[in-house]
Amino acid sequence: MAGTILVIEDDEASRILACYLLEAAGHAVRAASDGATGFRMALDLRPDLILCDIQMPAMDGYEVAAALRAHPAWRAVPLVAVTAFSMPGDRERALEAGFTAYLSKPINPETFAQQVGSLLACAAAAPPRTAM
Numbered sequence: 001m002a003g004t005i006l007v008i009e010d011d012e013a014s015r016i017l018a019c020y021l022l023e024a025a026g027h028a029v030r031a032a033s034d035g036a037t038g039f040r041m042a043l044d045l046r047p048d049l050i051l052c053d054i055q056m057p058a059m060d061g062y063e064v065a066a067a068l069r070a071h072p073a074w075r076a077v078p079l080v081a082v083t084a085f086s087m088p089g090d091r092e093r094a095l096e097a098g099f100t101a102y103l104s105k106p107i108n109p110e111t112f113a114q115q116v117g118s119l120l121a122c123a124a125a126a127p128p129r130t131a132m
């Protein structure tokens with residue numbers, strides 16, 4: 001299923017690749033290069049799903065998750081961490097922070113759009129807490 005997706009990612013190459021793959025799969029994609037901008041865009045854009053890096057300037061991914069989840073209207077939006085976790089416990093911390101799922105970086109161009117599409121479909125049925 002296609003939807004409106006917000007990509008929040010400070011690394012330009014990763015951002016461009018994610019946007020390219022998602023647009024090619026038929027999604028409407030917007031992007032932000034830091035967490036604070038991404039949070040503001042999320043409030044305006046009301047995306048169907050948000051992909052969010054963890055390590056970013058201005059607001060990191062944990063702060064974006066906390067700020068979004070503090071808004072009653074934003075408690076249910078699918079928020080997917082896309083990151084190269086470096087420490088044991090990072091995945092658990094992401095889920096506790098309010099992320100609904102995570103995808104590991106580097107993203108796999110062969111499967112990325114399909115994984116995101118599955119998360120969109122899951123979210124339409126019930127909020128998932130899944131790892132891929």
Ligand code: MN
Nearest residue numbers: 010053055056
């Ligand atoms: Mn980053």
